[in-house]
Amino acid sequence: MKSITVTAEHEYQVFVGRDIVSEVLNHIVGASRIAVIHPQSMQTLAGQLVQTFVDVETISIEIPDAENAKTASVMEFCWMALGKAGFTRNDIIVSLGGGATTDLAGFVAATWLRGVRIIHVPTTLLAMVDAAVGGKTGINTGEGKNLVGAIFSPVAVVCDMNFLDSQSHEDYVGGLAEVVKCGFIRDEGILNLIESDLAGAQGPNWEHTPEIIARAIQVKADVVGNDLRETLGTSTGREILNYGHTFGHAVERIENYTWRHGNAVSVGMMFVAHLAQLAGRLDPEVAERHRRILSGVGLPVTYNRGAFEQLHDAMRIDKKSRGSKLRFIVLEHVGKPTILEGPDSALLIAAYAKLGQADVHA
Ligand code: GLY
Numbered sequence: 528m529k530s531i532t533v534t535a536e537h538e539y540q541v542f543v544g545r546d547i548v549s550e551v552l553n554h555i556v557g558a559s560r561i562a563v564i565h566p567q568s569m570q571t572l573a574g575q576l577v578q579t580f581v582d583v584e585t586i587s588i589e590i591p592d593a594e595n596a597k598t599a600s601v602m603e604f605c606w607m608a609l610g611k612a613g614f615t616r617n618d619i620i621v622s623l624g625g626g627a628t629t630d631l632a633g634f635v636a637a638t639w640l641r642g643v644r645i646i647h648v649p650t651t652l653l654a655m656v657d658a659a660v661g662g663k664t665g666i667n668t669g670e671g672k673n674l675v676g677a678i679f680s681p682v683a684v685v686c687d688m689n690f691l692d693s694q695s696h697e698d699y700v701g702g703l704a705e706v707v708k709c710g711f712i713r714d715e716g717i718l719n720l721i722e723s724d725l726a727g728a729q730g731p732n733w734e735h736t737p738e739i740i741a742r743a744i745q746v747k748a749d750v751v752g753n754d755l756r757e758t759l760g761t762s763t764g765r766e767i768l769n770y771g772h773t774f775g776h777a778v779e780r781i782e783n784y785t786w787r788h789g790n791a792v793s794v795g796m797m798f799v800a801h802l803a804q805l806a807g808r809l810d811p812e813v814a815e816r817h818r819r820i821l822s823g824v825g826l827p828v829t830y831n832r833g834a835f836e837q838l839h840d841a842m843r844i845d846k847k848s849r850g851s852k853l854r855f856i857v858l859e860h861v862g863k864p865t866i867l868e869g870p871d872s873a874l875l876i877a878a879y880a881k882l883g884q885a886d887v888h889a
Contacts, residue, residue, distance in 0.1 A: 528542055528543065528544035528547050528551075529542070529543045529737060529741040530542050531543070531741060531744045531748050532748065533660060533661070533747075533748040533752060534748075534752040535661075535662055535678075535680040535751065535752070535755050536662075536680050536755070537680060537682075539680060539681060539682055539683050539684070540683055541659075541660055541683070541684040541686065541744050541748070542685050542686060543655075543686045543688070543737055543741045543744065544686075544687065544737065545687065545688045545737075546687065546689060547687050548576065548579075548648060548685050548687040548689075549576070549580075551683070551685045552576075552579075552580070552621065552646065552648070552685060553579070553580060553581055553583075555646060555682065555683050556580065556583055556619055559583065559617055559644075560583065560584040560585070560586070560614075560615075560617075560618040561580065561583055561584075561586070561618065561619045561620070561621050562585070562586040562587075562588055562608070562612065562614060562618065562619075562620050562621070563576065563577060563585060563586070563587050563622075563623055564590060564605060564620060564623070564624075564628065564631070564632040564635065565588070565589060565590070565622075565623040566590055566591065566592040566596060566624045566625075566627075566628055567589055567590075567591065567592055569623055569624050569628075569650065570589065572623065572650070572690075573587055573589075573623055574587075576621075576623060576648075586608065586609075586612045586614070588604075588605055590604070590631060593625065593627050594627050594667065594672075594784070595627075596628060596631045597630055597631050597665070597666040597667045597672075597673075598667065599666060599668070601631060601666075602631070602634065602635060602638070602666060605631075605635045605639075606635070606638070606639060609635070609639050614640075614643070615640070615643075616640050618643060619643070619645065619646060619682070620635065620639075620643060620645040621645070621646050621647075621648060622645060622646070622647045622648060622649075622659075623648045623650065624649070624650055624654070625649065625650060625651040625653065625658070626649070626651065626654040626657065626658030626659070626788075628654075629647045629649055629654055629658045629659045629664075630658060630663070630664055630665055630666070630673070630676070631664075631666060632645060632647075632664075633645060633663075633664030633665075633677075633679055633681065634665050634666060634675075634676055634677060634679070636664075636681075637664055637677040637679035638677070642679065644681075644682045645681045645682065646681055646682055646683045646684070646685065647659035647681045647683075647684045647685070648684075648685045648687070649684065649686060649690075650690035650691075650694075651690070651691075651694055651699075651702060652691055652694065652698075652701075652702025652703065652705075652706070652731070652740070653698075653701060653705060653788065653789060654702075655684075655686040655691075655702075655740060655744070656705050656706055656709070656740060656744055657705045657747065659681070659684045659686075660744055660747050660748065660751070661680075661751040661755075662678045662679055662680040662681070662751070663676065663678060664676050664677055664678070664679050665677070678755060678756055688731055688736065688737065688740070691731035691736075692732070694731070696730075696825075697787065698787065699729070699730065699731060700729055700824060700826060701789030701790055701826075702789055703721075703728065703729070704771075704788075704789030704792045704793045704796070704821070704826055705743065705789060705792065706721075706740070706743040707721065707796070707826075708768075708770050708792065708796060709743040709746035709747065710742075710743075710820075710861075711770065711796065711861055711862075712767050712768070712770050712856070712858070712862065713746045713749070713750070713767075713862055713864075714743075714745070714746050714862070715861045715862055717742050717746075718816070718861065720738065720739055721739065721820055721824065722819075722820060722823075723735075725820070725824055728824050729824050729825055747768065750764075750765055750767060751765060753765075760866075761866070762863075762864055762865045762866055766854075766856060766866070767864040770796060770856045770864060771792045771793070771794075771796030771797075771798070771856075772792060772795055772856075773795065773799075773842055773853065773854070773856075774794070774795035774798040774799065774838070774842065774855075775788070775791040775792040775793075775794065775795030775796075776791070776795075776841070776842075777838045777839075777841035777842040778794055778795065778830060778833075778841075780841045780844075781832070781833045781838060782832070789826065790827050793821045793826035793828065794827050794828065794830040794882065796817055796821065797817055797818065797821065797828045797829070797830075797882055798878055798879065799855050799856065799857050799858075799878075800813070800814040800818075801814060801877075801878040801882055802855060802867065802870065802874065802875070802878040803858055803859075803867070805874055805877050805878055805881075806857070806867060806874060808857055808858070808865070809857065809858050809859065809860075813858065813861060816861075829882060829883060829885045831882065835876055835879045838879065839872075852868050852869035853868070853869060853870070853875075854868050854869075855867045855868075855870065
């Protein structure tokens with residue numbers, strides 16, 4: 528088992544391994560009572576998990592699957608369940624599910640009694656390397672995604688890779704986009720490992736999977752430890768975790784949220800690789816390396832489904848663009864992100880044109 532320390536409001540450990548969830552949870556929970564918040568689709572797994580607790584009273588709170596969980600009414604339902612159970616500050620919430628579950632349950636934990644302890648047990652690759660680590664919690668409203676929430680760190684995160692065996696191939700590969708992102712922004716070792724076996728890297732049973740997951744979490748831990756609340760606004764701030772996300776979020780919006788997040792981030796990283804190259808900041812070979820790795824693990828690297836104006840408008844309303852100017856995280860080298868603010872429309876249009884060309888190498 529590997530463990531990574533995250534320094535936030537308090538220090539906590541992220542554990543990565545196989546067959547670890549019961550042992551780690553029993554060790555941390557001690558004699559507390561726990562409420563397991565899980566989506567409907569995890570009912571059986573949640574039941575099995577609850578049975579492994581020794582001498583611990585458990586409450587099960589079932590929420591809708593995926594993004595349907597991230598609403599004010601589901602929050603209210605969880606508060607009601609905790610209230611009826613007389614859930615106290617000595618008790619612990621355990622979230623079991625993907626990123627939507629950890630986001631919702633984290634916000635429930637942040638708000639109940641002004642903050643109770645939570646342990647995240649992410650069950651998808653995307654949640655292990657991104658959503659469950661770093662303390663971002665929240666829900667969606669009619670006005671947009673993740674507009675309401677809090678930074679609220681868990682007391683531990685348990686990434687049991689057994690859960691990954693039941694993820695679909697497409698969902699697993701979608702999660703790899705965030706792992707590759709961590710490689711490009713900070714840890715070239717991740718890229719070297721993936722390049723050594725692009726086919727093997729596409730599954731959870733590859734010999735290097737625990738290492739690339741732990742290294743991606745380490746990248747996130749380092750970045751979050753330096754700028755938990757994303758206030759720095761510099762090339763060492765939390766904003767660099769949004770590499771590929773400004774364009775990626777626009778794609779998600781244009782596609783009415785039917786695209787996997789990782790697929791949108793993949794074309795988003797390709798877009799900023801073209802942009803950085805056209806802006807004279809990035810060596811063409813590094814842009815080509817994006818294409819080789821992302822397409823090599825089965826992620827999309829081209830996009831031409833919307834008029835550029837649509838994408839541009841969608842990028843402008845992305846909450847991560849600060850003030851009136853569009854901001855992109857771009858690379859100067861592997862491991863050296865920087866901020867490109869207010870690029871010329873001509874440059875954006877040229878990068879978008881390159882993104883649409885399937886037969887042209889980066
Ligand atoms: N998912 C980006 C962040 O946690 O900041």
